[in-house]
Amino acid sequence: MVDFIQNTLDGIFIGSSYALLAIGFTLIFGVMRRLNLSYGPSIMLGVFAGTLLYIQLNAGLLVVGLATVVGAVLAGLYVERICFWAVRRGAALASMVSSFAIWMQLEEAVTIVFPDRTYPFPPLADFTLKLGPFWVRGEHLIMFICASLLTILLHLLLYRTRFGLAIRAVSENPTAAKFMGINTGLVVMFAFALASVIGGVAGYLIASTDQQVTPLFGLWATFKGLIAMTLGGMGSIPGAIAGGLLLGVIEAQSVWYLGTEYRDLVAYAVLFAFLVFRPGGLFAQKSAMQSRLAARRV
Amino acid sequence: MDFYFGLLQIIGVHTILGLSAYIVLLTGQVTIAQAGFFAIGAYIAGMLTVLAGWHLVPAMLVAALVAGFVACLVGFPALRVKGLMLVVATTAFGEAVRLFWFNFDYQIAKGDVQVGPLGGEGFKQIRFFPENGWTTGDVALFIWFWVAVIMAGLWWMDRSRAGAVLRAVGEDELAAQSVGINLTAAKVSAFAVGGFIAGIGGAIYAHYTTHIEHANFGVILATFAIAYPILGGLSSVLGTLLAVIFIQGFLVEGLRFLGDWRNLLFGALIVLAMNVRPRGLIDERVLNTLRRTFSIGQGGGNA
Numbered sequence: 001m002v003d004f005i006q007n008t009l010d011g012i013f014i015g016s017s018y019a020l021l022a023i024g025f026t027l028i029f030g031v032m033r034r035l036n037l038s039y040g041p042s043i044m045l046g047v048f049a050g051t052l053l054y055i056q057l058n059a060g061l062l063v064v065g066l067a068t069v070v071g072a073v074l075a076g077l078y079v080e081r082i083c084f085w086a087v088r089r090g091a092a093l094a095s096m097v098s099s100f101a102i103w104m105q106l107e108e109a110v111t112i113v114f115p116d117r118t119y120p121f122p123p124l125a126d127f128t129l130k131l132g133p134f135w136v137r138g139e140h141l142i143m144f145i146c147a148s149l150l151t152i153l154l155h156l157l158l159y160r161t162r163f164g165l166a167i168r169a170v171s172e173n174p175t176a177a178k179f180m181g182i183n184t185g186l187v188v189m190f191a192f193a194l195a196s197v198i199g200g201v202a203g204y205l206i207a208s209t210d211q212q213v214t215p216l217f218g219l220w221a222t223f224k225g226l227i228a229m230t231l232g233g234m235g236s237i238p239g240a241i242a243g244g245l246l247l248g249v250i251e252a253q254s255v256w257y258l259g260t261e262y263r264d265l266v267a268y269a270v271l272f273a274f275l276v277f278r279p280g281g282l283f284a285q286k287s288a289m290q291s292r293l294a295a296r297r298v
Numbered sequence: 299m300d301f302y303f304g305l306l307q308i309i310g311v312h313t314i315l316g317l318s319a320y321i322v323l324l325t326g327q328v329t330i331a332q333a334g335f336f337a338i339g340a341y342i343a344g345m346l347t348v349l350a351g352w353h354l355v356p357a358m359l360v361a362a363l364v365a366g367f368v369a370c371l372v373g374f375p376a377l378r379v380k381g382l383m384l385v386v387a388t389t390a391f392g393e394a395v396r397l398f399w400f401n402f403d404y405q406i407a408k409g410d411v412q413v414g415p416l417g418g419e420g421f422k423q424i425r426f427f428p429e430n431g432w433t434t435g436d437v438a439l440f441i442w443f444w445v446a447v448i449m450a451g452l453w454w455m456d457r458s459r460a461g462a463v464l465r466a467v468g469e470d471e472l473a474a475q476s477v478g479i480n481l482t483a484a485k486v487s488a489f490a491v492g493g494f495i496a497g498i499g500g501a502i503y504a505h506y507t508t509h510i511e512h513a514n515f516g517v518i519l520a521t522f523a524i525a526y527p528i529l530g531g532l533s534s535v536l537g538t539l540l541a542v543i544f545i546q547g548f549l550v551e552g553l554r555f556l557g558d559w560r561n562l563l564f565g566a567l568i569v570l571a572m573n574v575r576p577r578g579l580i581d582e583r584v585l586n587t588l589r590r591t592f593s594i595g596q597g598g599g600n601a
Contacts, residue, residue: 091576105565268390276375
């Protein structure tokens with residue numbers, strides 16, 4: 001029982017970073033209704049910007065973090081301009097293929113500058129707390145606190161500001177939003193930047209927990225974000241958070257009880273089961289059921 | 299000469315892979331599972347020729363049938379979801395297949411060497427072609443025979459009622475359903491045929507590379523599989539072939555002299571192609587022009 005709770009705790013801490021990735025995906029999917037395969041790789045570019053400063057100039061934590069976020073935002077905007085803004089409306093598949101091509105491009109750019117397999121990343125904290133029978137790693141705790149703070153800030157931004165209102169309006173109905181005088185192109189661009197900020201913070205937290213980065217990080221981040229978003233329910237921010245935490249817990253438990261080689265298999269199996277039995281995910285079940293009922297009535 | 303035969307082989311196998319995604323994309327489903335079916339075809343055909351000593355053609359057909367059957371099984375649950383959810387579901391399936399072969403060992407002694415798939419080390423020594431004295435030219439001819447068969451089959455299907463049904467589902471599911479099309483049947487059969495074709499491609503791939511491992515069948519390959527038909531255009535099977543020649547022949551081989559910088563340009567050129575031609579390289583207009591020029595079919599209607 002102690003093991004189980006300890007795993008759950010670890011899973012929730014790790015899962016908080018998955019939740020951030022899933023929130024980023026949700027924001028992009030909300031305003032665009034298109035799949036951005038380059039989301040993870042653009043975060044990876046930011047993480048490598050941070051590690052470049054760390055290796056070359058031995059920069060401090062704050063500078064590295066700032067460089068990570070700025071790098072991720074710049075890469076994210078590059079992806080948005082090239083794959084989404086430039087590709088005309090109605091060509092969602094073309095956007096997806098473009099984002100795949102840019103993913104290859106970003107990965108290649110990083111491997112040209114960083115030819116080795118792994119590079120060091122500065123750790124955030126090096127202490128371990130003991131709470132009763134449970135251990136909490138310091139960087140996990142910081143990860144969880146940062147993720148929670150960022151989520152609260154995002155909530156305030158989305159529900160308390162005019163800009164948040166604009167994002168929600170565009171997600172709800174882009175045409176109606178346009179008629180209300182919202183500059184949808186600008187809102188989409190800012191939503192991308194916002195998603196990249198969140199992704200950059202997530203990338204920074206994950207890289208400093210692992211204390212190393214590899215060019216495979218992009219693919220990894222895209223996977224985790226997509227799976228967490230799907231578990232929680234497409235297009236719902238509470239769902240993305242719940243999905244991220246759930247994915248973290250599932251992974252932690254399966255590593256403990258079955259071994260590392262089964263971690264991803266178990267996550268995929270759970271995902272598949274969710275898609276079959278609860279296709280709306282944890283939180284968006286109502287809308288999924290409505291659309292299915294509508295299809296059945298035809 | 300061998301270099302060009304090798305290039306022909308790569309283009310042929312990737313065309314088959316692209317065509318397997320083409321038929322699924324016709325129904326409007328974006329699937330990242332094709333690499334999984336490709337892997338199933340590769341491993342099963344390899345095991346049948348190496349471990350059971352079969353001839354390649356029956357081994358290939360059995361492997362393709364297994365892949366098609368798995369696709370059918372996966373199709374039912376997976377097609378309960380649409381759009382992005384289906385992308386995630388099929389990605390999960392494809393990765394699960396890859397991880398299955400990563401953990402799969404089945405080796406027997408043949409002479410004094412152990413043959414068969416061995417987990418992370420992969421499946422070595424699939425030597426059907428060299429053992430039977432096929433030259434690279436023969437292999438290229440064999441591959442292109444199958445490319446031609448599959449392309450002809452899909453071309454014919456496109457012009458038949460079945461093609462119209464698939465396209466109707468892809469255009470508008472509600473409208474298709476309201477004119478009495480069974481959505482599940484259309485989608486699952488497209489999925490199964492796609493799995494079958496991917497299985498053939500995988501079987502051929504395993505035999506011409508002679509060494510396969512789980513890492514060959516990752517999400518990159520699966521994304522290439524859907525990128526070909528989307529880049530080429532969903533109006534005709536010719537688009538997929540053109541896209542494979544564009545990517546494998548021009549972008550991968552033709553730009554090899556650029557070294558590391560190739561992939562940078564590679565991405566930019568694909569994006570450029572998608573910007574200029576969002577409906578694919580060969581879209582309806584080009585197809586109609588082609589039809590008029592060669593006066594095939596109705597002599598160019600407004601399809």
